[in-house]
Amino acid sequence: KEERIVVLETENAALHLKLAEYQVLAGRSTNEVLQLYAAHGQQMKLQRSSVVTQLHGAIKKRLKQDLKSLHSFALELSKDFQRQSKTCLYQILAAVQGIQLQNEAMQMFQIKAFDLEQSLQEVTERYEKEKQKRKALHNSLIELRGNIRVHCRIRPLLPFDDDGGRLVSQDRQRNFSEKAAYAADDETVLVKCSRPGHASVNKTFQFERVYNDLESQDAVFADVAPLLTSLLDGYNVCIMAYGQTGSGKTYTMLGPQLEGNLAFSTEEESELGIIPRATQEVFRLISEKPPGSYWVEVSVVEVYNNEIFDLLAKDSYGKVFGVKRDVVTTREGKSDVPLLTHE
Structure with missing residues (x-):
């Protein structure tokens, strides 16, 4: 055991020696590493300094170029601003002159408008006076012609008319009409009366107006139209048709009646009777009046x-x-x- 202990102590001492050697070597390596790191740091510092110098030069050069471009742009902008300022100034001057001309024209227009308003007022007053005179003269004329007037209209012979039960041919219609009754003039109707065994007797009848068998619906309505003006002037107006069955009352008042029913034909305006024509004329006269003056x-x-x-x-x-x-x-x-x- 003692020998074993001696051997172990010897080995332990040897290990301590080797450990000391390794520590010395490690210290040397650390110093070398530090020296290498310091040298590398110095080199990197030199490289960074060189890069910074290069960047500074490039930035300085770029700044000079940008400053030069900015200066050129500022000059162009200044020139353009001056041109636009001159243009705007000319436009402002032109606008001011235009406004002055417009103001002068507006003043002239106001003066003319005032004169026209005065003239319109005078014309309106004269118009009202003339309208009253026209109304008085028109209705005086109507009264002079007669407040009650009787017109006579002679109906032409139609195919269904007969002479003693026989149909009258178209060749004889004219002669037959003249033998019975016809318009001697615009105010006289001549009726030829004849009886078997007696001499023919001519009788005449006077009216304010006589329409022969050839006069149109227009001619009849022409004498009725003035009454519609009197109607709107506040006078009562009555138009009536009187006569025996088949004498033409419905045709005169309304127009031709369609065959087979009670409807009336409105295709031919020239054939319209007094009632539809009077309706149209009343609304035409109302349209010439101020809105809201009349209701129907x-x-x-x-x-x-x-x-x-x-x-x-x-x-x-x-x-x-x-x-x-x-x-x-x-x-x-x-x-x-x-x-x-x-x-």
Whole structure:
């Protein structure tokens, strides 16, 4: 055991020696590493200094170029600003001159407008006076021609007319018409009366106006149209057709009736009767007046056996049917039909 201990101590001492050698070697290596690191750091420092110097030179050169470009741009911008300033100045001067001209024109326009307004007021006053004179003269003329006038219209012979039960040919219609009645002039009707065994007797009848069998619907309405002006002037107007069955009342008042029904033809305006023409004329006259000056209401009645029926009255279902209305006398002594339907 002692020998074994001696051997182990010897080996331990040898190991300590080797450890000391290794420590010395490690110290030397550390110093060398530090020296190498210091040398490398110095080299890197020199390289960084060189790179910084190069970068500084490049940046300085680039800054000089940018500064030169910026200076050139500033000069161009200044020149462009001067040009635009001059252009704007010219435009402002032109606008000021235009505004001055417009102000002068506006003043002239205001003066002319004032003069026109004065002239318009004078013309309006004269127009109102002339309108009153026209109204008075027109209605005086109507009164001079007669507040109640009777016109006579001779109907031409039609194919269904006969002479003693025989159809009258078109060749004989003219002669037959002249033998019975014809317009001697615009105010006289000549009727030839003849009976078997008696001498023919000529009778004449006077009217305010006589229309022969060739005169058109236009000629008839031409004498009616002035009454519509009196209507809008506030006068009551009544136009009625009187005559026996088949004498042409419906044709004169409405126009030609279509065969087989109660409708009336409106294709030919020249054939329209007094009622549709008067309606058109009334609305034409109203259109020439100031808006809202007039309104129009219509009622339709049938007089049969001295009784009046309201043809526009409707039942609870909205169906139109004739309702009998009574005629009453007002306090002013005028006849009136109350409860009459107006549309």
